[in-house]
Amino acid sequence: DIGDIIRGKDLYRRDKGKREKLEEKLKQYFKNIYDKLGDEAKERYNDNDENYYQLREYWWALNRQDVWKAMTCSNELKDNRYFRQTCGSGKNTFRTPSHCRCDGANVNIVPTYIDYVPQYLR
Numbered sequence: 001d002i003g004d005i006i007r008g009k010d011l012y013r014r015d016k017g018k019r020e021k022l023e024e025k026l027k028q029y030f031k032n033i034y035d036k037l038g039d040e041a042k043e044r045y046n047d048n049d050e051n052y053y054q055l056r057e058y059w060w061a062l063n064r065q066d067v068w069k070a071m072t073c074s075n076e077l078k079d080n081r082y083f084r085q086t087c088g089s090g091k092n093t094f095r096t097p098s099h100c101r102c103d104g105a106n107v108n109i110v111p112t113y114i115d116y117v118p119q120y121l122r
Contacts, residue, residue, distance in 0.1 A: 002067060006060050008053050030055055 004010040006026065012019055030052035034045060045055040 002071075003060055003064060007056050008051055026056070027051060030059070033059065 001010070005012075005022070008023070008026070010019075027050065031050065034042065034052055034055055037045065045052065045058070047053055047055075
């Protein structure tokens with residue numbers, strides 16, 4: 001899951017080389033964010049091992065809705081079959097307006113309510 005990857009808690013164990021490369025990139029990105037913080041924030045998010053786990057947790061909590069919107073509404077992913085291309089059910093089924101999402105009150109709810117359930121329990 002993306003949240004687990006960003007927060008450094010992914011259990012993906014198949015390709016160690018890819019996992020390590022991704023983790024190094026994430027460390028670089030969060031180091032750049034950390035370096036731009038003020039002194040008080042740097043003190044709060046200071047990790048001795050430079051993994052920036054606290055900063056990553058905070059960043060994910062603030063940005064997960066934007067990440068989800070980018071994933072569900074980007075042109076690059078418009079033909080991805082992970083996302084539903086129809087709205088409604090039964091006789092009220094219709095295609096989504098563009099590839100983005102259905103109309104309605106609950107369409108912007110990010111399905112990350114299980115972010116903090118350990119991966120092996122999902």
